[in-house]
Amino acid sequence: MLTSLSAVQGLLNDTLRVTVTDGRIFLGTFVGTDSELNILLLNTDEFRLGPNENPNGRFVGQVMIPWRLVSKVEARLSLQSPDGMFT
Amino acid sequence: MHLEQMDLPGGNDFADVTAIFAGAAQQLDATEMIFADGYSLNDAMSALEIGEPRMDSGMVLEEAQRPPFDSLAPLLPEEVCWILDRSISCEMEWHTGSTLSQTVYTFLYGHAVAEMHPDHLLNFEEDPSRPIELVTVVLRAAALTVMKTCSTAWAGMAKGGIHDQEDWHSEKADISLHESTPIGRVFGELDQAISWLTCTTRGTAILCFPQKWRNELLLRVSFHKILLEIVSLSLPREREMLQLKRKDAVSLLERIELQPSPEPSTDSVARMGFDPYITRRLFAFMPLRVLELPPQEHTWKALRLLFSGLEELYELTDATNVTTWQVVGDVKVWKRIYVHQLTYIRATHISSFVNGTTVLGAYPLRWLVDRFFLESVGLSYDSINVVFSNWVGDPPLPRFENLIIKTVSSSWYNLPRRRRYLMKSIFEWHVLQDGFVRLLEQMKFSLLRLLPHIPLMWRLTAAENIILSGFQLELYAPHERTFAYWYLTQVIETHLGCIEDVLTVLSPGTIEYHEIIFRHTLLTALQALATGMTVVDTTRSIGHDVDDPNFLRRYKWAFKPHHPAIRIQDVLVPNQQDFISDCRDLQV
Numbered sequence: 001m002l003t004s005l006s007a008v009q010g011l012l013n014d015t016l017r018v019t020v021t022d023g024r025i026f027l028g029t030f031v032g033t034d035s036e037l038n039i040l041l042l043n044t045d046e047f048r049l050g051p052n053e054n055p056n057g058r059f060v061g062q063v064m065i066p067w068r069l070v071s072k073v074e075a076r077l078s079l080q081s082p083d084g085m086f087t
Numbered sequence: 088m089h090l091e092q093m094d095l096p097g098g099n100d101f102a103d104v105t106a107i108f109a110g111a112a113q114q115l116d117a118t119e120m121i122f123a124d125g126y127s128l129n130d131a132m133s134a135l136e137i138g139e140p141r142m143d144s145g146m147v148l149e150e151a152q153r154p155p156f157d158s159l160a161p162l163l164p165e166e167v168c169w170i171l172d173r174s175i176s177c178e179m180e181w182h183t184g185s186t187l188s189q190t191v192y193t194f195l196y197g198h199a200v201a202e203m204h205p206d207h208l209l210n211f212e213e214d215p216s217r218p219i220e221l222v223t224v225v226l227r228a229a230a231l232t233v234m235k236t237c238s239t240a241w242a243g244m245a246k247g248g249i250h251d252q253e254d255w256h257s258e259k260a261d262i263s264l265h266e267s268t269p270i271g272r273v274f275g276e277l278d279q280a281i282s283w284l285t286c287t288t289r290g291t292a293i294l295c296f297p298q299k300w301r302n303e304l305l306l307r308v309s310f311h312k313i314l315l316e317i318v319s320l321s322l323p324r325e326r327e328m329l330q331l332k333r334k335d336a337v338s339l340l341e342r343i344e345l346q347p348s349p350e351p352s353t354d355s356v357a358r359m360g361f362d363p364y365i366t367r368r369l370f371a372f373m374p375l376r377v378l379e380l381p382p383q384e385h386t387w388k389a390l391r392l393l394f395s396g397l398e399e400l401y402e403l404t405d406a407t408n409v410t411t412w413q414v415v416g417d418v419k420v421w422k423r424i425y426v427h428q429l430t431y432i433r434a435t436h437i438s439s440f441v442n443g444t445t446v447l448g449a450y451p452l453r454w455l456v457d458r459f460f461l462e463s464v465g466l467s468y469d470s471i472n473v474v475f476s477n478w479v480g481d482p483p484l485p486r487f488e489n490l491i492i493k494t495v496s497s498s499w500y501n502l503p504r505r506r507r508y509l510m511k512s513i514f515e516w517h518v519l520q521d522g523f524v525r526l527l528e529q530m531k532f533s534l535l536r537l538l539p540h541i542p543l544m545w546r547l548t549a550a551e552n553i554i555l556s557g558f559q560l561e562l563y564a565p566h567e568r569t570f571a572y573w574y575l576t577q578v579i580e581t582h583l584g585c586i587e588d589v590l591t592v593l594s595p596g597t598i599e600y601h602e603i604i605f606r607h608t609l610l611t612a613l614q615a616l617a618t619g620m621t622v623v624d625t626t627r628s629i630g631h632d633v634d635d636p637n638f639l640r641r642y643k644w645a646f647k648p649h650h651p652a653i654r655i656q657d658v659l660v661p662n663q664q665d666f667i668s669d670c671r672d673l674q675v
Contacts (some may be wrong), residue, residue: 004111005110005111008111008121012124013124016104017101031123031126032120032121032123034121035115035116035117039108040131046145050155051155057096065137066136067108069137070108073104074102076101077100077101077102
């Protein structure tokens, strides 16, 4: 049974999709976090959902998302992920 | 599975790990951090913080919240007039130095040209006072024209001569300016709009709004069209067409100014066509300041400035004297006219003067060297080129061409860049002067003995401009001004001596003779002014500014060590002892 910490460590270098409270979605490579759960993403694209929004998003590079703004964190399922890692 | 979920960026292969993160926080010490291999705290320091307004360029502030923009919302004719006027304000603000994101891109109809096509209309209720063609035909054509005019002007400014980030902003933020749309298609759309506005027989919609607004819209659509025609001209080849179009544009502008479009009400749909906060939705690494568009009168003033710059360009492209370009450029710098000139005008002046292969669109680069000798001492290069067969070192022609092109063009650079260029040119002119001296040591032609004076005079002119630009740029501290004035008198003294030598070989009555006499008079006056200022400043300070550690740095261009290959003495090196001695004499 994996601990939460090792599960998060296992997500390093994987793609995360982070939804923040103002509705934006960030899609980037997870490269680090701290005890306050500030999430560091590399090569990140920012998306807004809506009829007048750019469906291709916009590239914002390297970002740090404070946990207070995070409403959801999702990880891309990988074939190599241990069974039950995200359940 | 919900449709929204299927449309999420990245696809469906994601699992929610929010709880896992929350759990991990409990297991991390207060100061503990986890990083991927090869990533460090140092790397993390350069990440942009989301939610921090000064760093998060995509954060939508409370004041930026607005209802969705409907590009097909019907509009009153006076509202369309207002939108067309404000779209030009966006364009002119970009020309005055802001980014496209802060100006042109805030005009939302510019991004919605494709959606505004009549074919996209499905069901709508016809409002006789708001014919939908005003949006799908008139506004759509104007919006397309604004974008195309900007992309054409952008291409003109990107040709070189002016500098991105210094003089203008080329960043397009990944937004299309309709670069690939053929210009003929844009003119076709405009003609269709003009035709719809002038047509009185087709349909009833056009008859439902007053003739006054139809005329006003016609003026504005025609004005948009003529702006695009002007920026798409190939200059200097089409200079006559430029003059015609410019006169038409001035006339249209005067008529538009007589009938300003009324400000729409605060809840008008027209106001939704401009979003100053759009920068937060566009590609940008750092948040850009929100710009308020200036009053419309400000835009008309900027346009009049554009047209006066184009008129001057028309006159100047007729001048086939390098000296004329140089004198006009110098006067503009000295009178600080350049400060008020639009970057587009400065760029067009430079590209009209030389485009990389031809000068003034007609002459080879070699023509510049011919004019250089002809206008300096009345001899064409061809008549003396035989003596250049004995030239020592690299062939001088490319160096000549490059120096003349850049020295003339530098009058349309921004002032600090012009100063930096002139400082570099001091050495180049010195090398040429040295080359002439070596060349003529082998010859006994009396007329040619003054050839080294030609590069020397250009060098001295550059030095005078460097010293004067220090005043314009407010570089000199109060205690440095005395030396600057004194040094200017010394450089001019050398320059006047040079001119007097050259006068001995010029034939009185020739253009070159008159030109050099004028220059002598001008420099004498300038020297008198500088001498007066030296006296005034000397009585206020002791003049020990040569001890200032900044002194050598300020005049590094004059103190620059000689190139080992240069044998002649440098007449520009300031003599500090002479300065101190002169100051003491003046104080006594």
